Amino acid sequence: MRRMKGAAGLLTALLLAFQLSAQTFALASEDNGIKVVPVNFTHNGYSYEIEGVAKSTEGDYRIKSPARLSARKLPSTYDPRSSGEITTVKDQASTGACWAFSALACAEQDLIKKGLENPSAEFSVPALVLSSNSGTATGKDDFSSGGNWLFAASALANGQGLCYEDYEPFLESGTENMAVSENKKNVSEYRLNYVMELSSTTQVKRKIMELGAVSASYFAGNGYMNHNNTAYYDPDASKNTIINHSVTVVGWDDNYSKDNFRYKPANNGAWLVKGSWGADQDNDGFYWVSYDEAEFGQFCCYDFEESCDNTYHYSKMTGYVVNASNDGSVYGANVFTAKADEKLDKAGFMYVGKTGSADYTLSVYTDVSDSDPIGVLETQISGSVSANGFYTVDFPEDILLEEGEKYSISVKFSGDSGRGYLLAESDRTSKAQSGQSYVSINGKYWSDVGVDKTDSIGSLFIYAYTDDTAKPDKSSLESTLAKYGTLAGCEREANNARKVLADENASKNDISNAQKLLISAAEEQDEALVITTEAQWESFAKRVSSGESFEGKLVTLEADLDFDGKTISPVGDSENPFMGYFDGNGHLIKNAVIMSKEYSGLFAYIKNGAEINNISLKNCIVKGDYAGGIVGFYQGTAIKACTFDGTVSGEVYSGGVIGRQSCGIITECSSNLNENSSAITNAFIGGRDIAVSVVNAYGCYSNDSDSLISSLSAKNALSQGAYAMNTYGEKFKDSAKWTMDGTLVRQTSYSEQASHKITFSAVAQTIEVCTDYAGKAVFPNVNVQQGFTLGWYRKGEPVNSNTVFTENTTVSAKVTPSDKAKIDYILNGGENSPSTLMSLTRAKPHSFPPPQKRAHSSQAGMPIHSLRASL
Numbered sequence: 087m088r089r090m091k092g093a094a095g096l097l098t099a100l101l102l103a104f105q106l107s108a109q110t111f112a113l114a115s116e117d118n119g120i121k122v123v124p125v126n127f128t129h130n131g132y133s134y135e136i137e138g139v140a141k142s143t144e145g146d147y148r149i150k151s152p153a154r155l156s157a158r159k160l161p162s163t164y165d166p167r168s169s170g171e172i173t174t175v176k177d178q179a180s181t182g183a184c185w186a187f188s189a190l191a192c193a194e195q196d197l198i199k200k201g202l203e204n205p206s207a208e209f210s211v212p213a214l215v216l217s218s219n220s221g222t223a224t225g226k227d228d229f230s231s232g233g234n235w236l237f238a239a240s241a242l243a244n245g246q247g248l249c250y251e252d253y254e255p256f257l258e259s260g261t262e263n264m265a266v267s268e269n270k271k272n273v274s275e276y277r278l279n280y281v282m283e284l285s286s287t288t289q290v291k292r293k294i295m296e297l298g299a300v301s302a303s304y305f306a307g308n309g310y311m312n313h314n315n316t317a318y319y320d321p322d323a324s325k326n327t328i329i330n331h332s333v334t335v336v337g338w339d340d341n342y343s344k345d346n347f348r349y350k351p352a353n354n355g356a357w358l359v360k361g362s363w364g365a366d367q368d369n370d371g372f373y374w375v376s377y378d379e380a381e382f383g384q385f386c387c388y389d390f391e392e393s394c395d396n397t398y399h400y401s402k403m404t405g406y407v408v409n410a411s412n413d414g415s416v417y418g419a420n421v422f423t424a425k426a427d428e429k430l431d432k433a434g435f436m437y438v439g440k441t442g443s444a445d446y447t448l449s450v451y452t453d454v455s456d457s458d459p460i461g462v463l464e465t466q467i468s469g470s471v472s473a474n475g476f477y478t479v480d481f482p483e484d485i486l487l488e489e490g491e492k493y494s495i496s497v498k499f500s501g502d503s504g505r506g507y508l509l510a511e512s513d514r515t516s517k518a519q520s521g522q523s524y525v526s527i528n529g530k531y532w533s534d535v536g537v538d539k540t541d542s543i544g545s546l547f548i549y550a551y552t553d554d555t556a557k558p559d560k561s562s563l564e565s566t567l568a569k570y571g572t573l574a575g576c577e578r579e580a581n582n583a584r585k586v587l588a589d590e591n592a593s594k595n596d597i598s599n600a601q602k603l604l605i606s607a608a609e610e611q612d613e614a615l616v617i618t619t620e621a622q623w624e625s626f627a628k629r630v631s632s633g634e635s636f637e638g639k640l641v642t643l644e645a646d647l648d649f650d651g652k653t654i655s656p657v658g659d660s661e662n663p664f665m666g667y668f669d670g671n672g673h674l675i676k677n678a679v680i681m682s683k684e685y686s687g688l689f690a691y692i693k694n695g696a697e698i699n700n701i702s703l704k705n706c707i708v709k710g711d712y713a714g715g716i717v718g719f720y721q722g723t724a725i726k727a728c729t730f731d732g733t734v735s736g737e738v739y740s741g742g743v744i745g746r747q748s749c750g751i752i753t754e755c756s757s758n759l760n761e762n763s764s765a766i767t768n769a770f771i772g773g774r775d776i777a778v779s780v781v782n783a784y785g786c787y788s789n790d791s792d793s794l795i796s797s798l799s800a801k802n803a804l805s806q807g808a809y810a811m812n813t814y815g816e817k818f819k820d821s822a823k824w825t826m827d828g829t830l831v832r833q834t835s836y837s838e839q840a841s842h843k844i845t846f847s848a849v850a851q852t853i854e855v856c857t858d859y860a861g862k863a864v865f866p867n868v869n870v871q872q873g874f875t876l877g878w879y880r881k882g883e884p885v886n887s888n889t890v891f892t893e894n895t896t897v898s899a900k901v902t903p904s905d906k907a908k909i910d911y912i913l914n915g916g917e918n919s920p921s922t923l924m925s926l927t928r929a930k931p932h933s934f935p936p937p938q939k940r941a942h943s944s945q946a947g948m949p950i951h952s953l954r955a956s957l
Contacts, residue, residue, distance in 0.1 A: 136438065197276065213253075218247060236403055279390055280477050404515040415498055430552045582836070659690050670699065702731075719747075726752070808826045812824050827858065838859040
């Protein structure tokens with residue numbers, strides 16, 4: 087929902103439900119035994135109903151969970167916030183895109199559970215919203231319209247709408263600037279495996295534990311939230327007849343006291359909700375909703391897996407969707423043509439019926455004709471679904487297809503209260519051509535929906551997924567990079583393309599995504615300003631300080647800047663704050679002296695949804711009353727992936743990242759403060775407004791202390807900084823993101839080595855350091871007893887300060903008596919030794935002194951006086 091709530095929203099939704107029904111009523115027909123009725127999107131798009139078909143609670147809604155999960159007793163409380171396995175709360179601002187925030191939060195949590203992503207993962211809301219066609223269902227702007235799982239699942243099943251936030255950020259105050267090209271809409275980092283509605287508390291809890299989160303919707307009204315205890319309950323649900331908000335449920339507490347709510351429910355117990363109204367709302371963006379909240383429901387879950395090379399489909403979710411049903415059963419089939427030599431291993435379908443509980447038989451045919459979807463049967467699989475949703479079916483063996491070969495995916499549906507239901511796009515919006523989609527009541531005689539439009543049925547929601555048999559070709563990406571790689575505004579995408587080209591294991595999907603993103607960057611030119619020189623930066627700072635806020639606009643840095651000790655002004659001031667979205671693209675600003683009388687930092691003052699991302703400052707000095715390495719005064723939404731190395735001297739508040747904070751979160755930030763920083767300087771936040779009770783730092787690292795934040799990574803030796811930033815709970819890793827540059831933790835560029843942890847082990851002492859951007863580590867200085875020599879070995883092979891490390895590893899010390907080391911050297915080809923074994927046998931006799939017992943003569947017992955890092 088949008089943040090604007092109340093009677094106006096209720097009236098709009100009621101009128102909209104009526105308008106949609108009136109628009110689609112004429113589609114209802116019944117020909118050849120198949121009844122075709124519209125699927126109406128109600129409640130401003132947050133819900134749906136099959137016209138004339140009342141939802142039933144009949145049927146088997148049991149979810150088939152893994153045996154280990156079903157056998158496990160559910161805990162009375164489940165709260166993942168302290169686990170480090172949950173992504174940060176986002177802010178939808180005044181848009182109606184909460185449903186997309188919820189769907190993508192579910193995607194992020196599922197991929198974290200599978201170990202495919204870490205808690206810094208963020209997917210793009212604009213990419214999903216503008217791929218889903220949600221606005222066509224409500225007749226409104228895409229970002230004003232609500233939505234539900236049908237819109238999200240349709241886009242995701244089509245291989246659309248799942249690109250990273252960095253490539254298409256959400257601009258809170260600039261939805262008109264969020265243009266998503268067709269190329270970018272077709273970027274998908276993962277493949278949707280299934281989406282399903284959930285109908286019981288037990289099911290919801292099991293899916294939260296299995297997948298990390300589920301989506302839910304309800305009426306969010308004013309006056310029902312107890313903000314002190316962050317608990318929501320509406321005692322009079324009967325007066326609220328609409329749904330206006332979607333959220334993400336991440337946990338529960340069966341014993342959450344009913345006394346915590348503003349209006350007391352009858353029972354204890356509540357769901358833990360991750361909202362989308364920013365971290366300054368409620369309990370850092372999380373709150374509790376009573377089990378007794380009558381309107382809280384429409385639960386559904388999302389499951390993802392690794393991507394494939396090719397996705398075949400014809401349909402898309404629009405405001406005109408129909409359901410074709412028949413007594414007993416109904417059949418649907420899509421015919422596709424292989425684009426290359428491929429192997430077909432999975433198919434999918436969308437199902438929406440009366441109860442959601444249905445039987446299906448999915449068949450694959452090859453050698454199909456231009457007028458009939460039935461040919462040579464390759465495989466046939468029968469099963470059942472337990473709820474409305476999107477499902478995929480794996481084949482026991484891959485089906486090999488030749489380029490240009492036609493094949494069909496046919497699905498028979500039955501058993502849903504005695505009928506079969508088939509979801510299709512209406513022919514009002516469908517672009518179905520002859521020979522693509524077919525329907526049948528018996529599986530023998532088929533109607534081509536691209537030819538016979540009397541049934542009002544368009545393209546069917548049936549899908550095929552394949553992988554190419556040949557090694558992926560990178561030549562097209564190489565050509566695209568040569569064409570667009572140096573254009574302003576394309577740096578991030580160009581570097582991603584270079585990284586993919588250098589990856590020997592890059593999949594076709596990786597290559598295709600990289601090419602689409604680069605073309606999109608060249609076509610869209612989203613940036614209001616691209617900075618590449620020191621002079622341009624100073625001009626940008628002056629423009630903001632002169633009143634140009636860049637609200638709702640994107641500003642990017644596409645080069646490292648070196649001010650060579652020059653004193654520069656911060657960006658903006660308290661009268662003229664920066665209110666846009668800044669992306670430093672991982673670049674470095676160094677040797678700058680930033681001074682301002684009041685608020686000082688790289689940015690003096692930010693507010694109204696402003697975000698500062700992906701920038702590092704090295705050897706910089708910041709001075710002012712309220713001084714922060716990155717921001718002087720922070721009243722924005724997020725500061726992400728920003729690091730500071732230098733001196734901060736604030737008179738009132740002084741922080742390594744923020745001088746004074748009013749609201750918002752900081753994520754993946756790091757600071758290393760010079761000893762010349764003022765004594766009051768904290769690692770991250772100098773001071774905060776009294777109204778802010780909690781300030782969160784997720785995945786952050788510093789060698790210095792900070793008592794003002796609620797979640798800080800363990801304070802480790804500075805040399806471990808990049809590894810600490812690359813590690814989440816000792817489980818999740820993003821080893822390509824952070825590296826060391828001297829004492830600065832910064833982002834890794836596409837051509838550099840990521841940081842890895844090197845553990846130096848010598849007898850009872852160990853020290854851990856990080857490799858730098860060249861993959862090298864600073865070896866510790868070790869004092870050994872006179873007469874002994876120390877060497878470092880990895881898996882038995884010697885290593886030194888010139889060794890390039892490409893993974894986390896342990897390096898062990900080996901201490902040898904100097905005389906033995908000399909003999910070993912001579913016997914292995916030293917300058918005084920013979921060069922061959924034959925000459926060795928002819929060498930002059932040599933007399934060794936008689937052996938003598940010495941304390942600690944064994945190698946393992948060689949004393950090491952001290953092991954220390956010189957970093």
